[in-house]
Amino acid sequence: MFDWQDLRYFHELARAGSLSKAATELSVEHATVGRRIASLEATLGLKLVHRLPRSIRLTEDGLVVAELAATISESAQAIESFALRAKSALSGVVRISVPPTVGNFCVAQYMQTFHEAHPSLKIVMANTPDIAALDRGIADIAIRMVKPEEPSLLTRRIGMIRFGLYASRAYASRPAAQWSFIAYDASLNHVKHQTWLRRFVDGRPIVFETSDVIAQQMAARNGVGVAVLPTLLGERDAELVRLDVEAGPPEAALWLVTYPDLRRARAIKAVMAFLVDCIDREPLLKSA
Incomplete structure (x- = not known):
């Protein structure tokens, strides 16, 4: 397999028409360009360039490889552009499972704020009192009213429901x-x-x-x-x-739960921070 950097140097040489111009565009010595082209020719087993005193001329094989290299270069630029967009704006879908009361009267109440901050990131919320099985893909993040026992889970106490x-x-x-x-x-x-x-x-x-x-x-x-x-x-x-009773119903802690590997994803981090903020905003859900 050839070195992708060799191909990038060849693409620039084919576009510039001379070693010196290609070296200027790449900010390297022209000898470096020459070594890269020689390396690509050796790896492919093809003669790609006729070296003339003041310029270069592509061989028949060189013309074909140059055309293919141009397509690869466009794809590489598209990948770079995508990476920049992905870094600057969160996107995708994050699934959460929360107790119905927390979902309906806390999370949903602040959803517009989250959407304005992250318009390309969608939350899919399941309101259920059941314990969502994160290992089955039902949810990426859960708020539970029972302390998780699974050692593989990342857990954090974020509030109290009374x-x-x-x-x-x-x-x-x-x-x-x-x-x-x-x-x-x-x-x-x-x-x-x-x-x-x-x-x-x-x-x-x-x-x-x-x-x-x-x-x-x-x-x-x-x-x-x-x-x-x-x-x-x-x-x-x-x-x-x-109703006034001597010893009322017990409180239940609210636990934020996910897997450590998921926690590293920027979208997961953003949604977890949002859920914590929702609980913090609600006086009746704050820990004592």
């Missing part, structure tokens, strides 16, 4: 013994505040189960029962009141 018991104003006037409850379905029994609720019920009925926290909020507003909701939802809903 919960309370909420009901409609009319429902809240009932004695606690008459409360019915709204809960997550069994697929989310591992979540700390769900485990707490199952104990707190203490024999009272759970009348509605759903994995959708917004559906829980709507059901509570309409008097279906009492729900454990993130304070980010409950405190901002004028139709709900927070």
